[in-house]
Amino acid sequence: MPRSKEQCKEMREEMRSRILHGSMLYFARNGFSGTKISDLAKHIGIGQGTIYVYFESKEELFSEIQKMVNYDADIRQMKFLSAMPISAEKKIHRLTNVVLRRLKEDESFAGMIALNTQMLLEQNADCAAGSTTYQTELYKYTARIIEQGQKEGSAVEGDAMMLADYYWGVVYLYSLKKLFTTQYEMIGAADLERTVLKN
Amino acid sequence: MPRSKEQCKEMREEMRSRILHGSMLYFARNGFSGTKISDLAKHIGIGQGTIYVYFESKEELFSEIQKMVNYDADIRQMKFLSAMPISAEKKIHRLTNVVLRRLKEDESFAGMIALNTQMLLEQNADCAAGSTTYQTELYKYTARIIEQGQKEGSAVEGDAMMLADYYWGVVYLYSLKKLFTTQYEMIGAADLERTVLKN
Amino acid sequence: MPRSKEQCKEMREEMRSRILHGSMLYFARNGFSGTKISDLAKHIGIGQGTIYVYFESKEELFSEIQKMVNYDADIRQMKFLSAMPISAEKKIHRLTNVVLRRLKEDESFAGMIALNTQMLLEQNADCAAGSTTYQTELYKYTARIIEQGQKEGSAVEGDAMMLADYYWGVVYLYSLKKLFTTQYEMIGAADLERTVLKN
Amino acid sequence: MPRSKEQCKEMREEMRSRILHGSMLYFARNGFSGTKISDLAKHIGIGQGTIYVYFESKEELFSEIQKMVNYDADIRQMKFLSAMPISAEKKIHRLTNVVLRRLKEDESFAGMIALNTQMLLEQNADCAAGSTTYQTELYKYTARIIEQGQKEGSAVEGDAMMLADYYWGVVYLYSLKKLFTTQYEMIGAADLERTVLKN
DNA sequence: CATGAATGAGTATTCATTCAT
DNA sequence: TATGAATGAATACTCATTCAT
Numbered sequence: 001m002p003r004s005k006e007q008c009k010e011m012r013e014e015m016r017s018r019i020l021h022g023s024m025l026y027f028a029r030n031g032f033s034g035t036k037i038s039d040l041a042k043h044i045g046i047g048q049g050t051i052y053v054y055f056e057s058k059e060e061l062f063s064e065i066q067k068m069v070n071y072d073a074d075i076r077q078m079k080f081l082s083a084m085p086i087s088a089e090k091k092i093h094r095l096t097n098v099v100l101r102r103l104k105e106d107e108s109f110a111g112m113i114a115l116n117t118q119m120l121l122e123q124n125a126d127c128a129a130g131s132t133t134y135q136t137e138l139y140k141y142t143a144r145i146i147e148q149g150q151k152e153g154s155a156v157e158g159d160a161m162m163l164a165d166y167y168w169g170v171v172y173l174y175s176l177k178k179l180f181t182t183q184y185e186m187i188g189a190a191d192l193e194r195t196v197l198k199n
Numbered sequence: 200m201p202r203s204k205e206q207c208k209e210m211r212e213e214m215r216s217r218i219l220h221g222s223m224l225y226f227a228r229n230g231f232s233g234t235k236i237s238d239l240a241k242h243i244g245i246g247q248g249t250i251y252v253y254f255e256s257k258e259e260l261f262s263e264i265q266k267m268v269n270y271d272a273d274i275r276q277m278k279f280l281s282a283m284p285i286s287a288e289k290k291i292h293r294l295t296n297v298v299l300r301r302l303k304e305d306e307s308f309a310g311m312i313a314l315n316t317q318m319l320l321e322q323n324a325d326c327a328a329g330s331t332t333y334q335t336e337l338y339k340y341t342a343r344i345i346e347q348g349q350k351e352g353s354a355v356e357g358d359a360m361m362l363a364d365y366y367w368g369v370v371y372l373y374s375l376k377k378l379f380t381t382q383y384e385m386i387g388a389a390d391l392e393r394t395v396l397k398n
Numbered sequence: 399m400p401r402s403k404e405q406c407k408e409m410r411e412e413m414r415s416r417i418l419h420g421s422m423l424y425f426a427r428n429g430f431s432g433t434k435i436s437d438l439a440k441h442i443g444i445g446q447g448t449i450y451v452y453f454e455s456k457e458e459l460f461s462e463i464q465k466m467v468n469y470d471a472d473i474r475q476m477k478f479l480s481a482m483p484i485s486a487e488k489k490i491h492r493l494t495n496v497v498l499r500r501l502k503e504d505e506s507f508a509g510m511i512a513l514n515t516q517m518l519l520e521q522n523a524d525c526a527a528g529s530t531t532y533q534t535e536l537y538k539y540t541a542r543i544i545e546q547g548q549k550e551g552s553a554v555e556g557d558a559m560m561l562a563d564y565y566w567g568v569v570y571l572y573s574l575k576k577l578f579t580t581q582y583e584m585i586g587a588a589d590l591e592r593t594v595l596k597n
Numbered sequence: 598m599p600r601s602k603e604q605c606k607e608m609r610e611e612m613r614s615r616i617l618h619g620s621m622l623y624f625a626r627n628g629f630s631g632t633k634i635s636d637l638a639k640h641i642g643i644g645q646g647t648i649y650v651y652f653e654s655k656e657e658l659f660s661e662i663q664k665m666v667n668y669d670a671d672i673r674q675m676k677f678l679s680a681m682p683i684s685a686e687k688k689i690h691r692l693t694n695v696v697l698r699r700l701k702e703d704e705s706f707a708g709m710i711a712l713n714t715q716m717l718l719e720q721n722a723d724c725a726a727g728s729t730t731y732q733t734e735l736y737k738y739t740a741r742i743i744e745q746g747q748k749e750g751s752a753v754e755g756d757a758m759m760l761a762d763y764y765w766g767v768v769y770l771y772s773l774k775k776l777f778t779t780q781y782e783m784i785g786a787a788d789l790e791r792t793v794l795k796n
Numbered sequence: 797c798a799t800g801a802a803t804g805a806g807t808a809t810t811c812a813t814t815c816a817t
Numbered sequence: 818t819a820t821g822a823a824t825g826a827a828t829a830c831t832c833a834t835t836c837a838t
Contacts, residue, residue: 053823592792
């Protein structure tokens, strides 16, 4: 018995994660059918077969990536933010700052947003209400903040859910820019906030 | 030879156009690699071989579609609009009304916007300045209107080209909604205009 | 080095034998290409790599199995039996009893017969007279008994070698039944003997 | 519209049949996992893709072959034979003659028998009573003849179904010889009949 | 011209084999 | 020595493209 069970499991977890993370941007950029397993493996720096040690099929890999990008740390933060005892305007400032900073620094964040939003789009097409609670949860808390802002007079009028959708839609838009264009100009906080805030 | 040359040519033109239009939404929805010629042909209601009578390859078909959606009627209108002797605010109102009406009524318009924007995104990635003058022309005239608005005090501050890009980005966003989701809520004129107009 | 060389060698021999025996039925049932090393290892209860410590390749393992099932204890017994000073009928009774008893009790025997016969079949196909002396030796002594029986009037007429082949063919047949079917009815001695004996 | 619908359908039927028949012997000889689609296609003289125009997968092709070799012309003949107003001995003579003649002349017949019997063997293993009514039907009518023979005193004693199984088992045995060996000696009628007939 | 059956290059997936531990 | 994770050559399967009708 060469390696301890624990070491083994750790290694497995690590490789699985490596594949998952290494694939995410690839899928986000090229879509499902535009992504070749052979390219993917080369890009990650592993053999093609290795992918099939960890995932049943290309489809399963993709679906696991979708699950991964759905992870709820963000949701909890949003829930927390929405419940804070500060003005909606401030909340939106904070949210916007966080979002734009991550978008600037972290390509993975852009990939996550892109995959999530695309999932949401395609899933609506299927009318299969599916598992995409992530976005809707995120939207729900964002809408809550917007409603607070509407009461406080800082947010624009209109259906809060739709406005939340608008806000995150614009975030998606600039995620795409981050993913696809090399020389792009990131949106400014003021511009993004204008989707939901007056003035 | 019973039919005249003209009739023949007409028929050819008609079939070509049928393929082009029938493919556009398909490509807009599924992307290049997500679109199978066999599905496409079935969807259009013709044989697979027929496509190859009119187009050299899948790539040529796609590129012809891209050329088609680039057609310059829109550019001329924008040029005309930007040059009109009215306030920028009014111009933006008009533009927005036209855009939203077409988006509501016409799925093809959504497809056009989607394909154009995707082209722009991917092309930047390639750093091949390519043929996408369409968008940039459109953006240029939009930027011109925004600059006018900035002078008049109705438009928000910032780089006009970037704001134009933002405006059309949001239009792209709701084109995607139109294309993918069945039960979607179209953005309102006020929300769209807020990308570039104050208040 | 705590263990003696002998112990070591013994352990090696033991594992080698374990693999050989554990694989035999698997190959007999699923054939060469129907047998996966991974399944085999799982079935034996060892790691895949272990097999390659003892055998160069899947092919070598298979060929070693074929050698093993060819082992000559049986041939010597047959030689001995054929030379005994009793009637051919009695010899065939004895042979049949031994064969049917082993077939009933021992799945490995069925596997051995199956592999041997298949080897014989496929080898003829290759026209490579190969190493399968086993069967032919066995057949030779069986044929000798049959010839004796023909002189004594107890055996049916015809080419003795062909009748031997028939006899063992039927044994192969019921080996397959043993290997593949759970609820099967083993052939009776009288039925088997009728391949070569009158009455 | 180039070809008439009928012509088209005919061509399809013909190619399907060509694949089916061209594959049968290949599968009978090499088994499922020993058969490569690429080899198969080369052997039939068609492109690999063509196979997938007619069959979903290698498995489906194999299962369609199994259905094909199950075809009931034989069953009807057996039913007819078993019901004829002649002695069981004569019936068995006729059956044996027909079977041996076909076995001699027609390799496909050998393939059919081989596939059918293997199916029967493996299916019993699965305990899935499956669709293999063919063999059991055949066995049933054979058993009926044997029972008649037992009453008439020409057939050996014992469970008629088991004897039928024995008879056809021997036919399987010589089918394998036909399929695998080039220089083989076909069993004689008397030898085959001795499985079920006295003397 | 229009078709869809046939094709093979390209892509996904499997599995015998290797190798670090 | 024994292991099982990693590998890539081999294999199954797909799909853009061709071509006979």
